[in-house]
Amino acid sequence: MRKKIVAGNWKMNKTLEKGVSFSDDLKQRINASDSEAIVVLGVPYIHLDRMAHLSNDLYSVSAQDCSTKESGAFTGDISSSMIASTGAQYVILGHSERRAYHRENNADLATKVDRCLLDALTVIYCCGEQLEEREANTHFEVIKSQLSEALFHLTAEQMSSVVIAYEPVWAIGTGVTASSDQAQEMHAYIRSLFEEKYGKAISDDVSILYGGSCKPSNAEELFLKEDVDGGLIGGASLNPSDFIQIIDAI
Ligand code: 13P
Numbered sequence: 060m061r062k063k064i065v066a067g068n069w070k071m072n073k074t075l076e077k078g079v080s081f082s083d084d085l086k087q088r089i090n091a092s093d094s095e096a097i098v099v100l101g102v103p104y105i106h107l108d109r110m111a112h113l114s115n116d117l118y119s120v121s122a123q124d125c126s127t128k129e130s131g132a133f134t135g136d137i138s139s140s141m142i143a144s145t146g147a148q149y150v151i152l153g154h155s156e157r158r159a160y161h162r163e164n165n166a167d168l169a170t171k172v173d174r175c176l177l178d179a180l181t182v183i184y185c186c187g188e189q190l191e192e193r194e195a196n197t198h199f200e201v202i203k204s205q206l207s208e209a210l211f212h213l214t215a216e217q218m219s220s221v222v223i224a225y226e227p228v229w230a231i232g233t234g235v236t237a238s239s240d241q242a243q244e245m246h247a248y249i250r251s252l253f254e255e256k257y258g259k260a261i262s263d264d265v266s267i268l269y270g271g272s273c274k275p276s277n278a279e280e281l282f283l284k285e286d287v288d289g290g291l292i293g294g295a296s297l298n299p300s301d302f303i304q305i306i307d308a309i
Contacts, residue, residue, distance in 0.1 A: 062266045064222060064289040065306045066099035066183060067296025068123065068151060078106040081299055082113045088303040089117045096289060096309045099183070100296070101151045104137050111146030121149030121183065124157055127170040139171075143178040150175045151291075153185040153209060155228045165208035172209060176217050183222045183291065184210060185270070186249075190229035198227075199248055206252055215257050223249055223267045224291040230271025232293060239280045239287075242269045246286035275304035282309050 073081065082100075089098060098118040102110055111120040126136040142150060152175065153168045168184070175182050186205040188198035202225070210221060225245050230237050237245075246267045254262035269281050270291030281287050289309055295301040 061264050061288055062222075063096045063309050064099060064266055064268055065096045065302075065309055066101060066121065066149070066151075066222075066224070066268060066289070066291050067302055068101040068154070068270070068291055068293050069103065069297060070123070070156070070293060071103060072297055073103070073106070075105055075109065078102060078110055079113065081297075082110055084299040085302065086113075086115060086117050088299055089306070092303060092307055094306045094309060096306055098306055099149050101149070101183070101291075104142075107142065107145040107147045111148075119149055120145075120147040121151055122147055123151045123154065125150050125152070125171055125175060127167055127174065129174065139174040139178040139180055142175075143180055147180070149181045149183055149222075151183045151185065151224075153205070155185065155187050155226060155231060165205055168209040169212060172213070172221070176213070176220055179220075181220045181222060183224050183268070185224045185226050185291070187226040187228050187231075187271070193227065193229065198245070202245065202249065203252060206249065207256075211256055215261050218253075218257060218261055218265065221265070223265060224270050225249060225267060226270035226291060228271075232272070234272050236272040236274075236277050236281075237269070239277075239284050242281055242287055243284035246284070250286055273305065275301050275308065278305040278308035 099121050101121040122142045125139045157163045188201040192201050250262050266288040268289045268291045273290045274295045
């Protein structure tokens with residue numbers, strides 16, 4: 060069954076103390092909400108253990124990246140098994156900020172995906188085109204290579220532990236959201252790629268989230284689209300009141 064998911068991505072924001080107080084606030088709001096969406100919080104590594112234990116199963120915790128390596132002399136890196144040991148259940152991989160600032164490519168991401176699945180983590184795999192790519196009308200090709208090169212070596216069974224987040228780079232943190240029609244068009248295309256590769260049952264089941272300036276005022280319109288199964292929320296996930304409105308919008 061395709062799941063409805065609202066995932067926050069805090070990026071490099073909040074001290075541990077602020078994260079804990081956000082968690083207390085969010086739990087009360089989720090308790091008072093009748094939304095059935097799965098709520099995930101993508102937090103900095105230092106928050107994972109504490110927040111996974113504070114969550115009371117009202118939300119799940121996600122890392123924002125992991126190493127391509129299993130263990131060893133890689134100063135500053137964090138492996139998927141270390142993430143899993145905190146109680147976190149998800150890992151965001153392939154975010155455009157990691158691709159841009161850390162030069163992550165689809166081959167690195169294929170390795171990271173494998174590592175996370177071995178540790179029974181669910182991957183939120185991000186894809187998205189740059190503005191110039193959309194203007195040059197190459198956005199479908201870009202998304203196709205981001206998906207096929209990092210994910211299409213997986214078995215159908217492994218795909219059930221992968222969630223896709225379509226995040227057009229030009230919409231991230233800019234206040235410019237993709238229109239709900241643009242989001243639907245790309246989500247339907249992504250689903251068609253899964254159908255071609257894995258068949259209809261898998262493509263029907265894969266959850267595809269939209270990310271990029273999603274906020275309380277536009278979430279409902281985006282979520283009403285047939286192939287939009289939720290959101291990956293940056294700025295608006297930093298504030299419990301905005302975040303719960305997006306959770307309720309679904
Ligand atoms: P904004 O919601 O701040 O545009 O960020 C989206 C994002 O990058 C989530 O991963």
